[in-house]
Amino acid sequence: MGIGIRIEELRKVYDTPPPMAARGAGFSWGGARSGRKEKKKYEVQALDGISLEIHPGEVFGLLGPNGAGKTTTIAVLTTRVEPTSGRVFIGEHDVWKEQVKAKRLIGVVPQRPNLDFALTAREILLFHGAYFGQSARERERRTGELLEKFKLTDRADHMVRTFSGGMMQRLSIARAMMHDPEVLFLDEPSAGLDPQTRLLLWEIIRDYNRLGKTIVITTHYMEEADTLCDRLAIIDHGRIIAQGTPQDLKRSIPGGYLLRLRFDRVPDQLMAELQKLPGVTEVRSADRIAADVYADRGGPLIPAIVNAAQAAGADLHDVHIEEPSLETLFLHHTGRSLRD
Amino acid sequence: MNWKTFYAMLARDGHVARRNLFPMLLQNLLQPLLFVFIFGRVMTTSGIMRPEYKTLLLPGIMAISMVLSGIQAVAMPLITEFQFTREIEDRLLAPMEIGWLAVEKIVAGMIQALVAGLVVIPAGLLLMGSGVNLSFHQPFAFVAVCLLVAFFSAAGGLTLGCSVGQTQIGLMFSLVLAPMIMFGCAYYPWSVLKAFPVLQIAVLVNPLVYASEGLRGALAPQAPHMHMAVVLGALLLIDVALLAAGLNRFHRKAVS
Ligand SMILES: Nc1ncnc2c1ncn2[C@@H]1O[C@H](COP(=O)(O)OP(=O)(O)OP(=O)(O)O)[C@@H](O)[C@H]1O
Numbered sequence: 001m002g003i004g005i006r007i008e009e010l011r012k013v014y015d016t017p018p019p020m021a022a023r024g025a026g027f028s029w030g031g032a033r034s035g036r037k038e039k040k041k042y043e044v045q046a047l048d049g050i051s052l053e054i055h056p057g058e059v060f061g062l063l064g065p066n067g068a069g070k071t072t073t074i075a076v077l078t079t080r081v082e083p084t085s086g087r088v089f090i091g092e093h094d095v096w097k098e099q100v101k102a103k104r105l106i107g108v109v110p111q112r113p114n115l116d117f118a119l120t121a122r123e124i125l126l127f128h129g130a131y132f133g134q135s136a137r138e139r140e141r142r143t144g145e146l147l148e149k150f151k152l153t154d155r156a157d158h159m160v161r162t163f164s165g166g167m168m169q170r171l172s173i174a175r176a177m178m179h180d181p182e183v184l185f186l187d188e189p190s191a192g193l194d195p196q197t198r199l200l201l202w203e204i205i206r207d208y209n210r211l212g213k214t215i216v217i218t219t220h221y222m223e224e225a226d227t228l229c230d231r232l233a234i235i236d237h238g239r240i241i242a243q244g245t246p247q248d249l250k251r252s253i254p255g256g257y258l259l260r261l262r263f264d265r266v267p268d269q270l271m272a273e274l275q276k277l278p279g280v281t282e283v284r285s286a287d288r289i290a291a292d293v294y295a296d297r298g299g300p301l302i303p304a305i306v307n308a309a310q311a312a313g314a315d316l317h318d319v320h321i322e323e324p325s326l327e328t329l330f331l332h333h334t335g336r337s338l339r340d
Numbered sequence: 341m342n343w344k345t346f347y348a349m350l351a352r353d354g355h356v357a358r359r360n361l362f363p364m365l366l367q368n369l370l371q372p373l374l375f376v377f378i379f380g381r382v383m384t385t386s387g388i389m390r391p392e393y394k395t396l397l398l399p400g401i402m403a404i405s406m407v408l409s410g411i412q413a414v415a416m417p418l419i420t421e422f423q424f425t426r427e428i429e430d431r432l433l434a435p436m437e438i439g440w441l442a443v444e445k446i447v448a449g450m451i452q453a454l455v456a457g458l459v460v461i462p463a464g465l466l467l468m469g470s471g472v473n474l475s476f477h478q479p480f481a482f483v484a485v486c487l488l489v490a491f492f493s494a495a496g497g498l499t500l501g502c503s504v505g506q507t508q509i510g511l512m513f514s515l516v517l518a519p520m521i522m523f524g525c526a527y528y529p530w531s532v533l534k535a536f537p538v539l540q541i542a543v544l545v546n547p548l549v550y551a552s553e554g555l556r557g558a559l560a561p562q563a564p565h566m567h568m569a570v571v572l573g574a575l576l577l578i579d580v581a582l583l584a585a586g587l588n589r590f591h592r593k594a595v596s
């Protein structure tokens with residue numbers, strides 16, 4: 001029971017802009033000559049050698065800033081973007097050699113809802129069930145259940161183009177679960193959901209996972225990754241920069257606590273002093289007015305820091321203490337905050 | 341090949357088409373039928389056109405109706421569904437090779453093209469009044485031409501639908517469809533173009549020419565028309581070419 005996922009040395013270079021983006025007027029084949037020059041210009045390395053193993057039955061999180069390659073990774077796993085090189089497996093099926101078998105095993109919630117706008121909510125679920133070969137009876141039953149579960153019953157017979165963003169998001173999650181897939185991909189599922197619905201979604205994901213299903217989720221919310229995921233991979237610039245359980249990852253941050261200090265200036269003497277403080281594992285200063293201190297304690301270090309600053313003739317302007325969290329971890333690995 | 345999935349998608353397209361049945365019929369039939377009335381009734385009754393023109397015109401109108409319906413039935417929804425909202429994705433993710441989704445679109449388009457073509461016959465007879473001499477003595481040729489024409493219309497719709505963006509629909513009509521209709525030998529037989537030798541050769545790239553001439557050959561064999569073997573051969577070639585082009589375009593659009 002349970003289906004795992006294997007990603008081997010995955011690379012993707014986009015050499016055309018996303019469909020419909022600024023192609024200009026004219027036919028795309030008619031404009032081939034002028035288009036070719038533009039194509040040369042557009043080249044984005046979205047994935048740069050990603051290897052991953054996702055175990056059967058686990059909730060796996062992909063974390064990373066905008067443009068890191070999370071959506072692209074999921075798109076390759078779900079037959080929508082062809083990799084430039086590398087292989088991906090769902091269970092024992094090579095996704096790009098046995099597409100149909102892979103597609104049977106997966107349910108996908110895309111980052112942007114891709115609902116069939118010509119249909120009502122109920123019809124979307126019914127037809128989706130039919131595409132997957134469900135009997136009429138089974139389709140009806142599951143559709144009723146899912147509409148109820150996602151609190152869409154009273155809007156079930158409205159055209160989905162009249163739905164609010166959050167309602168579309170809910171329906172698109174319901175649709176992904178309609179055919180009871182072994183692996184569920186959720187690309188930022190809680191973006192645009194109100195806090196209550198988000199909790200409901202977490203509950204639904206946990207329940208689904210308890211049935212032995214594998215779940216791959218991308219998110220920007222630390223809290224979500226922390227509470228929901230068994231394991232995480234942090235992606236930046238199309239590369240995996242860290243992976244493990246949330247606990248392991250947090251422990252891997254030197255010291256665990258992060259003190260973000262701001263001074264009027266940071267002379268070398270001050271850097272040296274900070275380094276020598278008890279419990280400090282690492283000090284970094286990107287510009288000459290701020291310093292990030294990784295340490296095994298937080299508040300107790302402040303008096304010593306103030307002293308060190310005075311001794312070096314620098315003014316301490318601001319102190320921010322961060323407890324061990326994935327946010328700190330992200331900052332540690334990329335030098336950027338996840339929210340940037 | 342997964343027939344259940346294929347059938348479910350066909351059912352979906354049928355469902356959506358039925359919901360838009362009236363506007364769609366209006367869109368595809370009004371113009372040809374107005375043409376039938378003005379040229380087949382008003383102009384002939386008043387004596388500006390000769391009465392034989394009725395019989396010449398009706399197969400041409402039928403060809404236009406089929407081709408326009410087939411192209412639009414496939415291209416219009418596809419253009420919307422391939423927008424950045426990617427509405428088509430729930431079907432791309434269904435357990436079936438995506439090439440078959442393109443084939444399903446063609447089948448759905450063929451059905452609509454055939455319906456739109458066949459209603460022209462009774463409607464035309466009604467609107468033109470007496471003096472239309474259609475012959476139904478070549479049922480096989482008629483059916484073959486109808487199927488081949490419906491196929492290239494739908495496959496052409498697939499190719500266009502995967503090549504054109506939402507903003508270029510107007511351009512598609514004025515640049516592709518309008519000249520195609522005017523140079524499609526629908527309102528006149530191909531043989532009258534012998535006064536314009538260059539044009540007569542040039543229009544041979546236009547698939548509608550073979551549709552008009554083929555239907556004329558099947559329904560009004562007394563009128564001048566191309567040899568049936570030539571028509572069928574050309575239609576077959578066009579079908580294969582547009583199918584290949586359409587599938588290729590579709591794949592490129594579906595997977596980035
Ligand atoms: N269909 C596409 N065609 C061309 N380039 C693309 C396409 N999709 C994504 N890209 C580019 O690939 C890179 C990675 O994008 P991706 O969507 O995978 O990032 P992401 O991690 O999901 O970001 P976000 O958090 O904003 O969703 C970006 O630079 C983006 O511009």
Ligand SMILES: [Mg+2]
Binds near residue numbers: 071072111187
């Ligand atoms: Mg994304």
